[in-house]
Amino acid sequence: IxxxxxxxxxxxxxxxxxxxxxxxxxxxxxxxxxxxxxxxxxxxxxxxxxxxxxxxxxxxxxxxxxxxxxxxxxxxxxxxxxxxxxxxxxxxxxxxxxxxxxxxxxxxxxxxxxxxxxxxFLPEALSAKALISEQYLAAFQPLKQVVVPETASFSNHTYHQFTLTIPSEKRDGFAEYMREEGISTMVYYPIPLHKQKAYAHFEPRTSLAISEKLSRSVISIPVHEALAPNDILAIKDAITKYFS
Ligand SMILES: Cc1ncc(COP(=O)(O)O)c(C=O)c1O
CATH class of the missing domain: 3.40.640.10 (Type I PLP-dependent aspartate aminotransferase-like (Major domain))
Incomplete structure (x- = not known):
């Protein structure tokens, strides 16, 4: 497993x-x-x-x-x-x-x-990511259409990605808007494992409805430790504006 x-x-x-x-x-x-x-x-x-x-x-x-x-x-x-x-x-x-x-x-x-x-420098890098993520959480939690990342009770979060869940019909438009704002976004992952051609021979054993739904609605935003305060502000403002 x-x-x-x-x-x-x-x-x-x-x-x-x-x-x-x-x-x-x-x-x-x-x-x-x-x-x-x-x-x-x-x-x-x-x-x-x-x-x-x-x-x-x-x-x-x-x-x-x-x-x-x-x-x-x-x-x-x-x-x-x-x-x-x-x-x-x-x-x-x-x-x-x-x-x-x-x-x-x-x-x-x-x-x-x-x-x-x-x-x-890893501890410093992880602390910087945690601080950025705290700011994102405070900014995006109030936005009705945005689901912010949850941290499991049994783990800390190192924020390799800061991944938002948004309405699937808005994702492409939001990604385009962010591109225009000069802010990169990524989708991890657009095709779930069980839908990959390489695993086609396993289908149709299982319906993985949650994975399929998430693959249409997740989007990750920059959370690199080298982001400057102005970058963080610009990212927070752009997202808040889009979903307000
Ligand atoms: C969850 C996960 N597993 C495996 C890999 C593969 O890592 P690598 O490309 O270094 O082999 C990645 C890399 O993107 C990953 O995110």
């Missing part, structure tokens, strides 16, 4: 465990580097450290972004880690001894060096 820690907060791993019946849970932590469980049996633990594996992305837009592509895997199981390490290096256990088919999926040294420096 792959649990996705979406948008910057922890997925409900404890509830998943209850229905998992022992099936290992892999935590996709691409969007939640630095997020923590704050309640329940994993209280105090970081996202990506409680499942069979945690997987991380260091794509430049992520909470901890490299200069290009990069990623990591965490596990408390040394055998899993040895296997993952081998797969990431062409299936080798020793140089030029290939035990399984692998990939070239090593973190290159330039990315590792950049990440080692940026890691030191």
């Amino acid at each position: 792959i649990a996705v820690h979406l948008y910057g907060q922890c997925a409900d791993i404890e509830s998943l465990e209850k229905i998992a019946a022992g099936i290992p849970i892999v935590e996709d932590t691409a969007q939640a580097f630095g997020a923590k469980f704050i309640k329940g049996k994993y209280s105090g633990r970081f996202a990506g450290t409680v499942g069979a594996f945690g997987t991380f992305s260091f794509f430049p837009t992520k909470n901890l972004g490299a200069l290009g592509d990069g990623g990591a895997i965490s596990s408390t199981n040394a055998d899993f880690l040895a296997k993952a390490k081998s797969i990431a290096s062409h299936g080798q256990r020793k140089k030029y001894e290939h035990h399984v088919l692998g990939l070239n999926s090593r973190l290159d040294p330039i990315q590792a060096a950049a990440l080692a420096v940026k890691l030191k």
Whole structure:
């Protein structure tokens, strides 16, 4: 089972465990580097450290972004880690001894060096994102057509994304308006997983009405730690004007 820690907060791993019946849970932590469980049996633990594996992305837009592509895997199981390490290096256990088919999926040294420096600034970056998000929440909560992000009771929120839910018939117009205002927006994600061609052979096992509805009504706004106070003000004003 792959649990996705979406948008910057922890997925409900404890509830998943209850229905998992022992099936290992892999935590996709691409969007939640630095997020923590704050309640329940994993209280105090970081996202990506409680499942069979945690997987991380260091794509430049992520909470901890490299200069290009990069990623990591965490596990408390040394055998899993040895296997993952081998797969990431062409299936080798020793140089030029290939035990399984692998990939070239090593973190290159330039990315590792950049990440080692940026890691030191992660707490500051996450605090800056939290402050921006607080301002957004205060500004957008009163807007009737806008649903602001909720933080789960068992997690903190690192705001990898600040995602609004708005009426689906307004989304395209709102995105266009924001473009004209010089403010970027993104839709994560316009096509839900079960509607992707790659997974077409699974259909029509399930109707995922909530995913389908959200894919038509979510829109993410800038929440980068480098936003200047004037940028934040402009974003708040533009959105408030549109929905007032
Ligand atoms: C939830 C989630 N999982 C996985 C990935 C893939 O990460 P990468 O492109 O670094 O492999 C991303 C990146 O966008 C993501 O957001």
